[in-house]
Amino acid sequence: MEKYLKHINRYLDQVLSSTTFAKSPVNRELLKYLVACSLKGETPKEFQIAADVFGKSYERDKEVNVRVYIHNLRKKLKAYYEHEGKDDELVFVLPKGHYTVDFQFSTIKSFRRQVHRHAPLLLGLSLLLLLASLLLVFIFPKKRVDIPFWNQFLSNGYSTTLLLGDHYFYRGPIPSGQKGSIRDSKINSDLEFDSYLKAHPELIGQMEKTNLTYINNQAPLGLFYLMQVFGGGLYELEMDYSSRSKIDDFRNRNLIFVGSFKTLHEFKSTTEKLGLKYDVVSSLLNYDLPDTTLQFDNRSTPYLNYEYAAVAHFMLPDERRVLFFLCDNDIGNMATLKYFTDKQLMQPIMQELKALESLNFKAIFEVKGEERTDFDITLERLDALPKNLGEIWP
Numbered sequence: 001m002e003k004y005l006k007h008i009n010r011y012l013d014q015v016l017s018s019t020t021f022a023k024s025p026v027n028r029e030l031l032k033y034l035v036a037c038s039l040k041g042e043t044p045k046e047f048q049i050a051a052d053v054f055g056k057s058y059e060r061d062k063e064v065n066v067r068v069y070i071h072n073l074r075k076k077l078k079a080y081y082e083h084e085g086k087d088d089e090l091v092f093v094l095p096k097g098h099y100t101v102d103f104q105f106s107t108i109k110s111f112r113r114q115v116h117r118h119a120p121l122l123l124g125l126s127l128l129l130l131l132a133s134l135l136l137v138f139i140f141p142k143k144r145v146d147i148p149f150w151n152q153f154l155s156n157g158y159s160t161t162l163l164l165g166d167h168y169f170y171r172g173p174i175p176s177g178q179k180g181s182i183r184d185s186k187i188n189s190d191l192e193f194d195s196y197l198k199a200h201p202e203l204i205g206q207m208e209k210t211n212l213t214y215i216n217n218q219a220p221l222g223l224f225y226l227m228q229v230f231g232g233g234l235y236e237l238e239m240d241y242s243s244r245s246k247i248d249d250f251r252n253r254n255l256i257f258v259g260s261f262k263t264l265h266e267f268k269s270t271t272e273k274l275g276l277k278y279d280v281v282s283s284l285l286n287y288d289l290p291d292t293t294l295q296f297d298n299r300s301t302p303y304l305n306y307e308y309a310a311v312a313h314f315m316l317p318d319e320r321r322v323l324f325f326l327c328d329n330d331i332g333n334m335a336t337l338k339y340f341t342d343k344q345l346m347q348p349i350m351q352e353l354k355a356l357e358s359l360n361f362k363a364i365f366e367v368k369g370e371e372r373t374d375f376d377i378t379l380e381r382l383d384a385l386p387k388n389l390g391e392i393w394p
Helices: 002-016 025-039 046-054 065-082 107-114 124-138 148-154 190-199 218-230 265-273 330-340 343-356
Strands: 090-093 102-105 159-164 167-173 179-182 208-214 237-241 253-260 276-279 284-289 292-297 306-315 321-327 361-370 374-384
Touching: 002 025, 002 090, 025 046, 025 065, 046 065, 065 090, 148 218, 148 321, 148 343, 159 218, 167 190, 218 253, 218 330, 253 330, 265 276, 265 321, 276 321, 284 306, 284 361, 306 330, 321 330, 330 343, 330 361, 330 374, 343 361, 343 374
Parallel strands: 159 237, 159 253, 253 321
Antiparallel strands: 090 102, 167 179, 167 208, 276 284, 284 292, 306 321, 306 361, 361 374
16 A cells, blocks of 8 residues: 555656646645545535635635636646656546546556557556566567568558457446446447437436546457467557547557457447448347348357457558458457468468458357356458448548
């Protein structure tokens, strides 16, 4: 606990002594006070904040001003973390509607010179999974595996971003009677959250948005497999998360997306135009062809150990490349990533792609898993995509 407090105090001093807060004594005092209350487990009321921070001269009838000061403090913190504090390992977050400070640790930032410097914070479990994978950088061979598919991907002169699909959370009542973070597979974005509340107005006030997301097992294992083709140092690969990324971010970059269909966010429109449409309610993967639509049912056999996964790849006229690894549960992407980073396993599909006379393709794999570790993977479909997909990608 003492080490934890020292860590918080060190970063608090760093924020308070920053240029952003230099000319704002009120914001400095307010942040110090709220951090102290949060460490003691206290949730101060507005009148308490007024009395303790602004002293006896504060007028009770101007209590609403506290909200203004809190709002201004949030803006100051946002400005600080966008510039001076962008590499801080600990972030002070003041959620909207709350007067307690969240302490969000990002141990992974000590490695962030090797990854994308704008990666968001994750929930504790996701962070540990991702950190464990990144630690493998230091024991993994630096020499990458030589696979023709990836050689062509890496030699086009563009930087590459690995986009990890992170799952959406919101806050609401939990069985203990308190409010906590909740994951609902039917609510995967702020837009879907708003639509849900519109359909269920009786829940307004009970549910609220949060900036927390999480990744699951496929992300660290995916990183592990990709290290083999990018080299252990990840020096050619940057990383970000789907919840905070937009298609326009990739006008001059290659993209590798690894995630669930539920985590596509803005990229959902692209995969649907490629003919890969996932029905979350029925767990059906709809695979569009020019004259028909095939359906692959992820609930046709024991659910967690079996699924259909999709891979789509296309090259743009300027030779940028876009690659999607998509599944519902973890095992789909675990298996396809292992498949695509194994030189021997890749040989049959490379022969089929040669017959297609195109590296623009979409594919469906049947994946069976044994405790999510050993995989039996079968290529079910491989179809060419149009050569020019500039209309669906910037």
